[in-house]
Amino acid sequence: MADSIRDPPAENTDFQELEDGEDLLLESAAARESEPASLPAVDISTKTNGPKQDSLFDEDTEDLFAEATEEVSLDSPERDVLLSEGPSPAITPITPPISVITPRIGHAHDDMFTHSSFDEIEEEEGGDSFDIHISVSDPEKVGDGMNAYMAYKVTTKTSMSLFRQKDFSVKRRFSDFLGLHSKLASKYLHIGYIVPPAPEKSIVGMTKVKVGKEDQSSNEFVEKRRSALERYLMRTVKHPILLKDPDVLQFLESSELPRAVNTQALSSAGILRMVNKAADAVNKMTIKMNESDAWFEEKQQHFENLDAQLRKLHASVESLVCHRKELSVNTAQFAKSAAMLGNSEDHTALSRALSQLAEVEEKIDQLHQDQANADFYLFSELLGDYVRLITAVKGVFDQRMKTWQKWQDSQMLLQKKREAEAKLQFANKPDKLQQTKDEIKEEIEELEGKVQQGERDFEQISKTIRKEVSRFERERVKDFKMIIVKYLESLVQTQQQLIKYWEAFLPEAKAIS
Amino acid sequence: MMQEGLDDGPDFLSEEDRGPRAVNVDLEMDATLQVDISDALSERDKVKFTVHTKSTLPNFKQNEFSVVRQHEEFIWLHDSFVENEDYAGYIIPPAPPRPDFDASREKLQKLGEGEGSMTKEEFTKMKQELEAEYLAIFKKTVAMHEVFLCRVAAHPVLRKDLNFHVFLEYNQDLSVRGKNKKEKLEDFFKNVVKSADGVLVAGVKDVDDFFEHEKTFLLEYHNRVKDSSAKCDRMIRSHKNAADDMNRIASSLYMLGTQDSTDLCKFFLKVSELFEKTRKIEARVAADEDLKLADLLKYYLRESQAAKDLLYRRSRSLVDYENANKALDKARAKNRDVLQAENNQQLCCHKFEKISESAKQELVDFKTRRVAAFRKNLVELAELELKHAKGNLQLLQSCLGVLKGNT
Numbered sequence: 042m043a044d045s046i047r048d049p050p051a052e053n054t055d056f057q058e059l060e061d062g063e064d065l066l067l068e069s070a071a072a073r074e075s076e077p078a079s080l081p082a083v084d085i086s087t088k089t090n091g092p093k094q095d096s097l098f099d100e101d102t103e104d105l106f107a108e109a110t111e112e113v114s115l116d117s118p119e120r121d122v123l124l125s126e127g128p129s130p131a132i133t134p135i136t137p138p139i140s141v142i143t144p145r146i147g148h149a150h151d152d153m154f155t156h157s158s159f160d161e162i163e164e165e166e167g168g169d170s171f172d173i174h175i176s177v178s179d180p181e182k183v184g185d186g187m188n189a190y191m192a193y194k195v196t197t198k199t200s201m202s203l204f205r206q207k208d209f210s211v212k213r214r215f216s217d218f219l220g221l222h223s224k225l226a227s228k229y230l231h232i233g234y235i236v237p238p239a240p241e242k243s244i245v246g247m248t249k250v251k252v253g254k255e256d257q258s259s260n261e262f263v264e265k266r267r268s269a270l271e272r273y274l275m276r277t278v279k280h281p282i283l284l285k286d287p288d289v290l291q292f293l294e295s296s297e298l299p300r301a302v303n304t305q306a307l308s309s310a311g312i313l314r315m316v317n318k319a320a321d322a323v324n325k326m327t328i329k330m331n332e333s334d335a336w337f338e339e340k341q342q343h344f345e346n347l348d349a350q351l352r353k354l355h356a357s358v359e360s361l362v363c364h365r366k367e368l369s370v371n372t373a374q375f376a377k378s379a380a381m382l383g384n385s386e387d388h389t390a391l392s393r394a395l396s397q398l399a400e401v402e403e404k405i406d407q408l409h410q411d412q413a414n415a416d417f418y419l420f421s422e423l424l425g426d427y428v429r430l431i432t433a434v435k436g437v438f439d440q441r442m443k444t445w446q447k448w449q450d451s452q453m454l455l456q457k458k459r460e461a462e463a464k465l466q467f468a469n470k471p472d473k474l475q476q477t478k479d480e481i482k483e484e485i486e487e488l489e490g491k492v493q494q495g496e497r498d499f500e501q502i503s504k505t506i507r508k509e510v511s512r513f514e515r516e517r518v519k520d521f522k523m524i525i526v527k528y529l530e531s532l533v534q535t536q537q538q539l540i541k542y543w544e545a546f547l548p549e550a551k552a553i554s
Numbered sequence: 555m556m557q558e559g560l561d562d563g564p565d566f567l568s569e570e571d572r573g574p575r576a577v578n579v580d581l582e583m584d585a586t587l588q589v590d591i592s593d594a595l596s597e598r599d600k601v602k603f604t605v606h607t608k609s610t611l612p613n614f615k616q617n618e619f620s621v622v623r624q625h626e627e628f629i630w631l632h633d634s635f636v637e638n639e640d641y642a643g644y645i646i647p648p649a650p651p652r653p654d655f656d657a658s659r660e661k662l663q664k665l666g667e668g669e670g671s672m673t674k675e676e677f678t679k680m681k682q683e684l685e686a687e688y689l690a691i692f693k694k695t696v697a698m699h700e701v702f703l704c705r706v707a708a709h710p711v712l713r714k715d716l717n718f719h720v721f722l723e724y725n726q727d728l729s730v731r732g733k734n735k736k737e738k739l740e741d742f743f744k745n746v747v748k749s750a751d752g753v754l755v756a757g758v759k760d761v762d763d764f765f766e767h768e769k770t771f772l773l774e775y776h777n778r779v780k781d782s783s784a785k786c787d788r789m790i791r792s793h794k795n796a797a798d799d800m801n802r803i804a805s806s807l808y809m810l811g812t813q814d815s816t817d818l819c820k821f822f823l824k825v826s827e828l829f830e831k832t833r834k835i836e837a838r839v840a841a842d843e844d845l846k847l848a849d850l851l852k853y854y855l856r857e858s859q860a861a862k863d864l865l866y867r868r869s870r871s872l873v874d875y876e877n878a879n880k881a882l883d884k885a886r887a888k889n890r891d892v893l894q895a896e897n898n899q900q901l902c903c904h905k906f907e908k909i910s911e912s913a914k915q916e917l918v919d920f921k922t923r924r925v926a927a928f929r930k931n932l933v934e935l936a937e938l939e940l941k942h943a944k945g946n947l948q949l950l951q952s953c954l955g956v957l958k959g960n961t
Contacts, residue, residue: 375782517818
């Protein structure tokens with residue numbers, strides 16, 4: 042890993058020394074590096090853009106970190122790792138509060154992202170607080186037959202100055218969401234950002250809807266999808282970087298969106314994706330990385346465990362949903378049967394009581410149905426979302442490995458070229474010698490640059506991942522707490538209703554004489 | 555008091571079911587003859603019931619005594635009632651169902667086989683539950699056998715039956731072997747004949763309004779009770795399945811809680827605890843519904859069948875009576891064997907009238923018992939459901955209080 046703090050290469054004009062000794066980072070609760078300000082900082086003032094500048098000092102971190110003080114105390118091991126020096130990256134993001142890069146520039150973003158540090162955007166003081174709410178609603182079938190699709194209304198309500206309006210909506214279809222995710226993934230995954238995964242495709246489910254079956258299962262499918270899309274968007278905008286991505290903003294705001302054909306499973310892009318995935322899987326097996334940072338090893342293990350546990354829990358909750366739905370159906374059937382029994386009973390008071398029992402059971406079956414929905418939409422989907430999210434997290438760790446590999450490859454190549462150069466010194470072909478020597482010298486210079494770049498990339502991605510993981514964990518804690526509390530409240534409601542129903546029935550039963 | 559071959563697992567059943575009286579059929583217990591099952595032992599494939607009698611009747615040698623009986627001997631007693639012509643006019647108390655631990659045993663076996671694939675805690679938990687289930691089934695079978703004896707003891711005529719007294723008192727094995735293949739086949743044919751006959755006889759319209767009404771009523775009632783009983787069982791099984799899922803969820807949450815490094819670990823542990831407790835309540839709800847509703851319906855399924863059998867016997871005797879009348883007319887016309895025909899006719903008439911009289915009373919009693927039993931059980935069901943729902947609510951609310959307070 043990087044052995045010392047070094048000056049950035051001359052070709053990159055983005056870096057400048059920071060003379061100011063102030064460590065602005067320490068003002069924010071999530072101060073990462075406690076380095077003094079003698080380190081080179083990133084000043085991306087040359088790339089600033091337009092009037093939206095100020096809004097980029099988005100301090101949603103205030104929000105997150107305010108709560109983080111409870112959950113991740115300054116003494117927590119996680120923090121300590123972040124604060125410790127060890128093999129930490131060379132560049133400390135201490136920003137002058139003026140200029141910050143805006144990701145609204147669509148082009149050449151690769152360069153920008155690797156060299157600039159988005160840390161500034163997060164750790165800035167002032168600016169908008171995180172206030173945005175997105176809802177997905179009104180699924181509408183558009184078109185007919187196999188070309189039909191569902192259009193969803195995406196409504197954004199926000200007070201953030203990032204947006205042109207405070208309250209606006211657009212129509213989007215499922216492939217638009219997939220297109221958005223695919224764009225974000227291609228931009229951010231390889232530099233270590235955890236991009237929330239989009240909801241899964243379902244050929245069976247969609248076919249039913251296209252064919253026009255207006256039955257309960259296709260309604261449930263649409264509702265399930267609508268809910269998943271809403272959660273997906275909210276997760277995406279909660280990410281401070283992704284929120285400001287021009288693709289995200291375009292998705293939320295513009296009335297017309299170019300059709301994302303590359304998201305179709307059977308398109309050429311889809312097939313390419315599959316091939317790449319397979320290649321990645323093979324590569325992953327062959328990369329043997331010398332992990333010098335225990336933090337990464339520990340975190341990877343942590344996520345493996347978490348993945349296994351969540352999957353198990355998810356399976357149990359899905360089973361509960363299934364059984365509760367069964368219970369609801371069986372209770373309804375029993376209710377009908379009890380009503381029939383009541384009808385045939387010739388003792389009047391008992392007959393009436395049995396009919397009442399049938400009514401109670403019918404109400405209870407509806408209660409079970411509602412509870413099963415809560416089981417699913419709150420608990421089960423939360424778990425499903427996190428199982429998919431953890432896959433994205435694992436992907437980011439894999440990207441780091443790939444980056445490391447690239448760096449190592451460059452280094453090996455450089456080594457080879459140097460050896461070749463040394464060999465040439467002892468060769469005895471004077472005419473060719475000078476030309477080849479020059480060529481090799483050029484190649485060596487190029488490779489040296491590549492090696493340095495590779496190392497920087499690796500350090501950058503490592504840093505980004507650390508931040509992302511800590512943000513992810515914070516969000517995870519928040520999410521789970523909030524949703525599980527909501528779920529328990531649904532259980533409370535069910536019990537309260539049950540009490541009401543049985544209390545109404547009891548006098549009826551006692552009235553049998 | 556109860557001696558079972560198992561550990562007494564966690565109290566799976568409601569408090570009301572400590573004793574063996576699971577299904578209360580509101581019997582009038584007479585001081586002159588009291589019967590109960592004071593003990594039971596579960597062995598490999600049979601259950602041994604200790605039948606305890608307290609009586610002031612003179613025909614018994616002692617005032618208080620006990621014998622050990624097995625299921626087959628109960629069946630023998632029941633069948634002897636059914637085959638006794640003198641009892642044709644009574645509703646014969648339905649025989650207790652055979653003790654069936656097969657399902658439970660199979661589950662225990664499967665658990666044993668799968669022991670390697672689950673954690674120690676999971677295994678112990680599931681074992682405890684299965685043992686509790688076994689215990690519940692055991693208690694139920696004891697209760698059913700006891701109810702049968704009590705019904706007989708409460709019946710003014712049946713209680714005097716000699717076979718009954720032998721059953722109660724004879725402290726040796728009654729050597730009542732189970733029916734062998736041939737006898738079982740005979741039984742099968744008898745039943746076929748009876749149902750065919752029953753259909754024929756049911757078609758005969760009765761002059762007496764009371765019996766006509768009862769026939770229609772019982773036919774329909776029996777079918778509907780059968781349906782309700784089956785649907786009730788399915789509902790309760792779903793309930794048990796849901797409770798099992800909660801058990802697994804509790805375990806998973808516990809694992810998550812112990813492994814998580816964030817603030818969530820305490821959260822998960824608390825919720826895991828909640829699910830554990832809530833599941834126990836859900837299981838109790840299912841068990842109580844089983845006891846108060848499902849068993850009630852099953853019992854009246856059997857009783858209504860017994861009542862139907864009574865009506866069948868009466869109709870049969872009516873047909874015999876009418877046939878005897880016809881035969882008498884024929885004999886008189888031919889002036890041959892008139893006396894014999896007359897005697898036969900008198901016999902049939904007498905039999906028919908005797909059955910009709912007692913049947914009427916029996917059916918009225920049946921209704922009274924039924925109404926009382928339903929009332930008692932429905933009230934108890936509602937009370938238990940309320941109790942459990944309130945308990946559950948309190949658990950949930952207190953847990954929510956803790957969780958919200960900490961966040």
